[in-house]
Amino acid sequence: MGLLARKSITELQHEAGETGEGSLRRVLTASNLTLLGIGAIIGAGIFVLTGTAAALYAGPAVMWSFVLAGSGCLFAGLCYAEFASMIPIAGSAYTYGYATLGEFVAWIIGWDLVLEYLFGASTVAVGWSGYFGAFLHRNGIDLPAGWMSAPLTVEGTHHLTRVPGGVMNLPAIVLILLMTVLLVIGIKESARFNNVIVYIKIAIVLLVIGFGFFHVTKANWHPFVPPNTGGFGNFGWSGVVRGAGVVFFAYIGFDAVSTAAQEAKNPQKDMPVGILLSLAICTVLYILMSLVITGLAHYTTLNVPHPVAFALENIPALSWLTYLVEIGAIMGLASVVLVMLMGQPRIFFSMARDGLLPPVFGKVHPKFKTPYVTTIVTGVIAAIVAGIFPVAILGELVSIGTLLAFVIVCAGVIVLRYRSPNMVRPFKTPFVPLVPILGILICGGLMAGLPGETWYRLIIWMGIGFLIYFFYGRTHSKVQRGIGAATD
DSSP: OOTTOOBOHHHHHHHHTOOSTTSOOOOBOHHHHHHHHHHHHSSHIIIIIHHHHIIIIIGGGHHHHHHHHHHHHHHHHHHHHHHHHHSOSTTHHHHHHHHHTOHHHHHHHHHHHHHHHHHHHHHHHHHHHHHHHHHHHHTTOOOOGGGBSOSEEEETTTEEEEOTTOOOBHHHHHHHHHHHHHHHHOHHHHHHHHHHHHHHHHHHHHHHHHHHGGGOOGGGGSSSSOOOOSSTTSSHHHHHHHHHHHHGGGGTTTTHHHHTGGGBSSHHHHHHHHHHHHHHHHHHHHHHHHHHHHHHSOGGGOOSSOHHHHHHHTOGGGHHHHHHHHHHHHHHHHHHHHHHHHHHHHHHHHHHHTTSSOGGGGOOOTTTOSOHHHHHHHHHHHHHHHHHSOGGGGHHHHHHHHHHHHHHHHHHHHHHHHHOTTSOOSSOOSSTTHHHHHHHHHHHHHHHTSOHHHHHHHHHHHHHHHHHIIIIIHHHOTTTTTSSBOOO
16 A cells, blocks of 8 residues: 555445444534534634734725635535535545545645644634633733733744743633533533524624614725735735735634534535535625724724724724623634634544554543543643744644645545546535636635745644654554555
């Protein structure tokens, strides 16, 4: 067997139907999966990145930035939906890559997904900590400053420096550990918790959109596409493109739905619904919210950590909504952390079952039926990163990791259509190969627009992953030993 040895689709489908002590519990419905997707998507993007992208790159045309980023996610989402219906097993893009493009590509994408879920959870937890501290301050409670900030920060693009007085970001650590405990207890309990939060934050978002549209100042929308100031990405249509790369982080999470495939009651039907419906709902909400806040406040004033609340503060009649927005941000970001912490252990779970990681990573709790070892490991590492390290430097790594996963999934659909055209597909990506190619071009283009430093860090990260694969994964791989390998 070589580096491109593939795992048999038949074997994967057999694993998906397994029950017993070592299997995950199928308890999630289509509505649970849709709400998991919304829980992962609506968070930092709608409460933070909208203002940043508008103020620095796109102006009111940030709406088009969301459309561009959302279209790339749509094309990738259609490809995810086809795979999720065919291979309803934990592992997401890692598993899809294993079945179509080979073991080495699968390892690359599995290691790459660590950037999306584990470090993504850390990044969002720090954002949650900021909103939580502001909420406490508004209510007359101030935590010690040293326990609200990480001890390290970044100067320029790479230089780590000590923050005077900084001890650790304790609220971010506590949040991650609480979410980890919840995920160990059970996926159904986690889904119920997420559902409640999602209903609350959607209600708050709809209140902002509904009341905000009656108070917009149309002059703030002119010019809708501010003229370019001389360089690529500095407003104009190039600014819309650069803004799309920034707000792409806002869409990270919809693919986390596919990591729960092995816990869905009817994955062939429910997985495509959960992926595509959550993506569609969030895209519409992003577009409407971007229009409202750029109509309430001039885009040049929105480069603040809390742009939605800031825009509402400009309108005395809407000041009552500011308090609700802060609550919505706190709850919304918490649910994003929950879903990202849910996704990463299931990637590790699948890799361990394939022999690419030690067997302990594939252990399922005998009572709770959750991958508790990988959940605890993920939670502890994410808490350390969020509490001590400057996670801002990891934000673009999260984006580039996710974009690479999307590119591979889109390519996988094309490969499998030609390799196995007669295979049963409960959901079929439309207009193949056009849709996958568009997904590859858009996601690849957004990757190309990221800074060179981000690419260097990705290369270093992948180098660490290659060492693990060649020194452990390849020698312990079940497929390399002929177990469950594709023969076509």
